Amino acid sequence: MPALIITLCIDAESQQFFNALRAKHFPAHANYLDAHVTLFHRLPVQQPVIEQGLPGFAQRSPMVIDVTGISHAGNWVAYALQSEALQQLHLNMQQLFSPWLTRQDAKILKPHITVQNKVTAWKAQKLHQQLVEQFIPFQLQATGLQTWLYQKGPWKALHHYPFTTGA
Template sequence: MYQLQSKPVIITLEIAPSDMVRFNTLRELHFPAHANYLEAHLTLFYRLPGMEAVIPETLQQYSQRAPMLLQVNDVVNFGTGVAYTLHAPALQELHGELQAAFDPWLVRQDRQPLRPHITIQNKVTAFKAAQLHAQLKESFRSFEITATGFGTWAYLQGPWKALDKFMFREPCLK
């Protein structure tokens, strides 16, 4: 159950556990161990106020939907690491609606257009990132994953603490 708290809140997109196996395995293999205190994830918002009751209320409202398919469409090198990018028009639309709902509390980073990605390597040299990128790119084929809800996390100056999940589900018809 979500509880209001003083720490900033991060919102992620929950992905089906079976789809996350690939990303988490790659992250365990290629993310520096000293900095790998999170599983792979897709961040939607980086810093929302934990004391605003409208945040969990809004997530509950927007979770009244069917799970959505996302297309993993590329693997990219961002200099100090590697990530998989996603093409997801429905997610872009959903993110825009959430941005409008959270507008009073958005920091500059959260006002940017969403560039959905799942990082599997970070905080390495450019050489290591280029090596992994070339290796993964060689055999890359686009594939689908399923978004299943929202996750909320308290930011603890490095590690994150899980707060609650708002799983997608069709609204009940009465």
Template sequence: MQPAPHIITLELHPEAMAFFNQLRREYYPANRVKAHLTLFYRLPADADRLVTSLEAITARSPFTMQVSGLQPYPNGLAYTVISPELLALHQLLQQEWAPWLIPRDRQPLRPHITIMNNVTAFKAQRIHEKLQADFRPFEVTANGISSWRYRRGPWEPVGEYPFRNEL
């Protein structure tokens, strides 16, 4: 059996994670994966430079990002995130990991946090309208990066790489 691929996500401040996880439990209860902002969807399990790269970039400081709106999808809903620093970090990792990237991971990052997916279009629209009525942009803090193994169900944690403020 081939080892499971890596998924790389951005870790948010615990208060932000609690907010997004609560929404996810309420509107996407069948899903067993917690709220997340995916940076890379599929990296090989044996990518030796993966851990070295993650450890090297975590010397940076945590940074603030803007949650700018709600993004409806035909069968889901996500919060959109704006951060020039996040886009620069993603591009740096794309360059570092270029030999291993699948086409989806070679594309520019469109940061978002999905709170609902695989529901009816009616339900997605109804929840979008409900949440949009009270939405005001807000800030969240990026605290680090996590690596996971995808095993066709709940993700298995591999490593956490908190930003250490050493720059």
């Protein structure tokens, strides 16, 4: 069944950085998406309240997101993100979307950008160790929202909602 995915857009320099890490560490056969921050994993496609609400959520200034560390579990490695503004935005979105949230999407957001997945636990542990040794906290800028259509495979981009600078 098709699903609507909502992601957070990030600045071009950060996008290039994380895309390069995915290109280097993600198995090529499974790396058919750019690096991304998923806000909602599975919303109904045919629900107009969701698409109608997104322009209002984009009426805000771009936000600074702290990249705070490297996460690892099983066969994946990700950069952990932290932002009170992002948490509040997500909470507001959850309130509007509440009738359609899956259990996963109803949880508190743990924002991250995955740079390796679908590998052995040993390989993920090695990359995690390497990235932790090199890690220096930094910041990126969130620049908008993006909706995607998921139909088991590559995602199809639907709409982009840039954050306005005057909010």
